[in-house]
Amino acid sequence: GETELFSFDADWEYRYMDVFPTVNNVSNLMAVTEKVLGGANGSVVTSSPQYTDLVDALDSYDIYSLDNSTEVLWLLEGQAGAFQPSFNPEGTELLVGFGAWFLTRTEAGATIYRFDANGSSFTNLTSEDNTQNAGFPSWSPDGSAMVYRLWDMESGAPKGLQIFNFTTGETTALTTGWDNTPGWSPDGKRIVFTRNGNWTVEYGARWYADRFDVYTIRTDGTELTQVTDSLANDAHAVWSADGRILWSTGMWGFKDESHLSDNTFQPYGQMMIMDYDGSNKQLLTDTIWEDSMPLYMPNEYLGFRSQSSGYKHPPYQLIWKHAFLAS
Template identity: 25%
Template sequence: MIKKNIGSYGQKNGSSHREDSRTRVFRQKATGVLMTGLIAGALFSGCGMKSAGETNPASGMKPGQQLTVIDTDAAQQQVTDELVVSSIDRLGDVYARSWLSDEELIVERKTQLWIHNVETDKERILTPGRKAPQLLAVVSPDQRHVFFTEGSTSSKYDIQGYILELGSGKVTSIGKLDMTNEVSWSDENDLITGTPDGKIQLIGLDGKAKELSFQDPNRSELMSHVEKVGNAIFYTGSDKQGYPVLNRFTLNHPQAVTIAEGAMSFAVSPDGKSIAIEKRKWNTSEPARMIILDEQGKEKGIVGQGTLMSRGSWSSDGSKLAYSIYDEDQQGMRGLYVFDQSTGKTTPVTTDIQSYDSPTVWSPSARFLSMYQNISEGGKQLNQSYIVEFKRK
């Protein structure tokens, strides 16, 4: 692991913003763990609106600098409450997957899952004795189980899902998985996923699937991303013209309603009261925007915009939202950003990370943030993972 001085951590030339084809195919099998929190503050201001002292985020901004993109009373808090980057560590030739704790991160190294200790740099294998290629891993909210996938050496389309009980080492099969539908934890006892025929399933720790009943007149066969918070289920659907929308229904009221149009991706805060969406307007040259909605879909404000952006990721207490942006405009937002709801500010973390198609994952206490991307270096394509550490308040 190479530790970089935060003051000199700059942008590389020739960085690739895409994963390799193998990872890009399988990355949709897992999403970040749903956690708990509450959005604070009043209405946000759009990125195109500046108040006194504000600046537009640019590729030359240094990590740790603060960019105010919303106007709230919380922004008047003391400097000690602001988010400050302590260090950025780099792990070569691995894909960072999911945090077991603030010290241990599950990584995929050469199609095998390992537990990497960020304090000692030591590693141990996650599932000893298993020989099939392993690709993805997502830790349950209570850190007691791990959902992981295994592939086949004979066919890249043959993907099997499993649940590992960390205490006993017991592995339970959940069967073959479809490549176009993500799997995530809905709570500590169930996984949730869409199916190729437009259904939604909960999968228990015993590996058995239960179909959820709901009505959607425009139900699409491709339901790539689903999240469940309490009794509410959110999923990417389609309108009558086939454009993407964000839909919501509850277990008590299974009639789905559209709460946001043009939603390419979304992330629901742990308490379900805030939703971060990547919104695009079709047939226009307008940039994509990272917008915060309430649970009913009412827009609260914009916290980022650019040509391409990753899905937002909420911290475990719901106070912070991380996302990566790439903008064709050299003066636009580029790099990894964190929106802190307690201060109402967005911090540009580093311009070195502009991977819009890989997940950003928080450690349980939000002390660390991990992300990976595929980079070009010396004429070679290399896997690169980053671990951002924030100063403790």
């Protein structure tokens, strides 16, 4: 049966939720990737902000074949699917990266899809030749362009962030580093992303251990700025509606409670918020699980993903608090 959720704060309400949540205030729609709910196969659903009136907006099996056991296994294991949906300004269409992620990105490509929020149609925007792995798009606030990360499967190395202009059809390289999960700022001036700052071209395709940090850059490629510098991983950064940055950090790891973690593979990641320039960092969550993928719901809710693997808590939760970040 369903697991009842409890909050330690009377002002908070816990709701069972899935990954990569995003919301559009014009259409009043929310979108998530179904990694554990529904078909649990990496499809995208749209819904009301209360997670009702669900619509299958992009079904993974409309792209991957049920007859391909490898692709089906990747979807069910969470190694593939439609990750990081992003609305257009009107909330009528979305972008998403669909394909193989994590370690499977070396075995199969990924492309950016544009699709209707009501699930009526979808179109591939990038290469399907399996030499590139393109993903994690973000639609610009004016609707004219998207930014996404690109991985070269032939060399096994990153190709940084790319900007695609919908009007001209031209693609411009914004960065050349080991960069991921970009997000356009509400004013359209900056892009926030996660970078493995220790990686170099000379290091090639090998994995370089150590940390990831949060960076920002102007859309013309100037003012590259590192805004986190902890010795842990800082990642999954998104913008709040008032131009601040929320992200997940491991800098508070190895606390006394860490041995209580219920078999999660990366415990004690916490949510924080800061100004766009990295100042005024504040801790928002303090749990024994991995809290990440925040969603700013202006004037009403704050939501984020929390991961655990035990029996007392479901693997993904959405936490909402009334007027939490309203200025």
